[in-house]
Amino acid sequence: MFIIWKQFKQHYNLKNKKNPITHIQLSDYRIIFASICTIGILLLASPLIVEVIPSPNGETFSELYLLGPEKTAQNLPFNIIPGQNYSIYLGVGNYMGTSTYYICNVKLRNQTEPAPNSDTQTASSQPTLYEYRTVIQNNKNSTIPLNFSISTTSPAENLTLLQSITINNIEFNVNKLTRYDPDNNGYYYQLFVELWAYNPNVSITQYQNRYVYLWLNTTLPATHNLS
Secondary structure, eight states: OHHHHHHHHHHHHHHHHHOTTOOSOHHHHHHHHHHHHHHHHHHHHHHHHHHHSOOOOOOOEEEEEEEOTTSSSSOOOOBOOTTOOEEEEEEEEEESSSOEEEEEEEEEEETTSOOOBTTTTBOOSSOOOEEEEEEEOTTEEEEEEEEEEEOOEEEETTEEEEEEEEETTEEEEEEEEEEOBTTTTBOEEEEEEEEEEEETTTTEEEEEEEEEEEEEEOSSSOOOOOO
């Protein structure tokens, strides 16, 4: 670049002597020449810049979803008969950029008890009934069977009592009341699963602001749906 500038300067001086009315000063040429050189250097160096300054990674996230008994999004149970077994599948997907240790907390609530709060990104205060732990490699999914049944409910005076729920052959005494829902003509409970993950930077498990749920209509016969 220096040699090119030197040759150009000599040519300019010779031309300027022959034509003294030239309006473009040498300093103007110096600015133009410096700009062209800078652009050229950046163009040549651009592949190196990509190597030195790595592109930002894509968004990292975890997936949580429910599948029906055929491992599809169809035929998820809604109208629940006491004593009958129901089979669903819980899916967890890891797109966090590294292998991740997940904990799935299965909980139960009635319509007035708190669900997880997506705005504050906090888990429900309801106790965990069943817990599933797994390590999933990056960009991989895991499908977990989740089988459940409920005990006989006891409706009385617009209330019903659910004594127990069995999840993957483990019975949990819940003794949970729910009130009759006149808008949907029935007694409803919500079975839901929260996704937690271990954070090695702080050595604790943290709620991932992901949860899925099933509404369980314990009223027979029942034809209404909740959203």
